[in-house]
Amino acid sequence: MNLRNMMNSLLKLESSIARNNGKDLFKKGFVNKVISKKIDDTYHIYGRVLDNKNEYSTHIQFNLNDEVKAVKCTCNQFEENSKEIRNYTCSHIISTMYKFYYKASDKIQKQEIKSTRVLNISLKLDIKLKQVKEITVSYETGIA
Numbered sequence: 001m002n003l004r005n006m007m008n009s010l011l012k013l014e015s016s017i018a019r020n021n022g023k024d025l026f027k028k029g030f031v032n033k034v035i036s037k038k039i040d041d042t043y044h045i046y047g048r049v050l051d052n053k054n055e056y057s058t059h060i061q062f063n064l065n066d067e068v069k070a071v072k073c074t075c076n077q078f079e080e081n082s083k084e085i086r087n088y089t090c091s092h093i094i095s096t097m098y099k100f101y102y103k104a105s106d107k108i109q110k111q112e113i114k115s116t117r118v119l120n121i122s123l124k125l126d127i128k129l130k131q132v133k134e135i136t137v138s139y140e141t142g143i144a
Contacts, residue, residue, distance in 0.1 A: 001043060003104055005066035010097050013068060014089040022094025025049060031099040042069060047096030051075070058096040 011019065025031065032055070033048040047058040054075075061069040072078070073092045082088040 002066050003101055006062055007101050009066055009068050013087050014094055018089055018091045018094050021091035025091060025095035026098040031095050034096060034099045034103060036100060045100050049092040049095050056092045058093050060093060
């Protein structure tokens with residue numbers, strides 16, 4: 001899974017109006033919930049977005065090549081336009097993707113920082129153990 005490729009794959013499908021409105025919904029914190037999971041060969045992202053006192057459910061599917069497989073939203077705009085346009089992306093789908101993207105990016109970054117800390121600690125421990133072994137060996141042989 002490559003987040004950048006997933007984001008680009010979805011953004012290719014949308015209009016500039018949907019992108020701007022989706023960014024706006026995301027920035028204002030109207031994306032309540034984002035859940036993701038992999039089922040078989042498909043990665044699913046589910047979201048809940050508030051817009052004009054209504055809550056809409058979104059669902060984005062990606063294949064293993066990070067390409068959009070399918071999208072769905074419960075808003076009227078999606079229902080109308082998806083009949084004519086395959087994988088139509090409304091602002092609610094875009095805002096869900098932005099929330100997922102930044103949430104996943106933060107999680108990956110925290111894991112990388114944690115991995116770096118663990119590596120640094122193990123390197124320091126390894127150096128200290130090596131120094132202890134060298135001191136022990138020189139003490140046993142009488143070489144100072």
